[in-house]
Amino acid sequence: MVAVGYTLMCEQAGPKQLVDYAVRAEDAGFGLAVVSDHYYPWLESQGHSPYAWSLLGAVAQATSRIDLMTMVTCPTRRYHPAVVAQKAATMGLLSDGRFTLGLGSGENLNEHVVGAWPHVQERHEMLEEALQIIRPLLDGETLTYSGDHFEVPEAYLWDRPERPVPIALAASGPSSVDLAGEYADALINTEPDPHVIDLFDSAGGAGKPRYGQVAICYGPDEEQCRKIAHEQFRWFGLGWKVNADLPGPESFDSASSFVREEDVADSIPCGPDLEAHVAAFKRFVDAGFTHVAVVQVGDETQPRFLDWARDEFLPRLRQL
Template identity: 65%
Template structure:
């Protein structure tokens, strides 16, 4: 049976609201949660970008059962990998073993803020591989010294290590990232229901490991209003990862999506309150072989209503469909 998750979308709500939302999601019966880690929203209309790790720390204390996960953190530009390892170990202790560390090669939108430029995709993958090796070494305990192609580490050690090391998930979009995820990841992460990504992950050592997908949805009793909201805040979603990872600013996303219509959005994102439409949107992920699907409800102010509807209607419909 596929596990259904809830997304704390840091681009569309403030920190206190995000914690309240995940508490509600736990009470509603979602199987797990994930959290985006951005410095900018994709579009100005989303309106938020609090520090995800502070939100996660608060969420770990405010909840007791629901698993937490970064979806995803880039450990190469804005954060040094030794800092990511320390944050992940600390959060695992706070969450008492409920945390998974989702990692990816990053987006220009968030990483450009440190002023070091935006590397080519092949370089980004090499940086990610080196960063994951450093994080693994620190999770093993002891002092770590590393002088590599992209990172230097001088006698680093994690003094507070959890008994259960945070599983590492790696986001994939093509053969290179699938190779890395299969060799070094404990699970794979993708935002598109592409079976070929999971097949590549399996070929490179990922067989039998969890695979986590993510799906935007726009719940609301007024389907037209739900579609308007999805178009206003999430029309960037269909650009694809190769485009999304390169654009540097919310205004860039606005420009790139100026010809995306409401009809385009409604064709790819379930809008309204028909649970069957949501079931059918999840189905491609299940058919591709994903074991977990995190839903992204579009619109920060709509989260309580969506979570309540999920508790009463959606979760049971999804579990009945995919049991």
């Protein structure tokens, strides 16, 4: 069956709460926990943004079975790719081989804290160079690298797992999918788009895992869930080209100010209807994804959601 994941949203909860949610998710029966890596929340109303890598280390020690993954880390601005490789190798050891390094080209929202946000073409070039650095380091090579964007005079990872940490790459179009097919062990895409799966297969990804992510807002009161989803996730439908370039929560607030509650509810199932949430998940299954991480919108709803997932949602998903 498709592996069911749980999303630790660093934008909507603090670090101690997120560690607790990870433990509860493992106990509930989720097979994967994915972690967002942000410097800012999308909206001020979300109100959080702890450091994902410190959180991952704590979660690795608090859990024993659930797989862990960044979804995603940008290896080109806040972090030098050689440092990302070191962090990933350490996580591979701390988690006893449960960690996958999820990478992507990033967003201005998080990366502008260290300087100007590059043009999309430059970002693509930087991402490819980062992959050319990270991949051999995780494989145990001593690396010397000189590129247009990054320099590595000499690097070697002294602590790394015997089995190299797998790399998953976020991709949505032909150029990024080609990178995923050449350098990555898995694909990440947040839309249930079978065309992207076909592109990945053609680019060398046939037989490799495909990770998706679906947002829902479960709760006993549909009206209240719609309010929560609108308050917390109205940025969701702006699209990658907008989300990648806006600089801060106030920009996302302005860009989404005309998004109505019903607009959000059209794309995020809200309320107690089990089959509506299953149908949203099933779109990824039907598109060919092998792993799908669920985002439960709203921090205050997490404990109730995890109990419901254990008793109703996960058993129903296993029937798929």
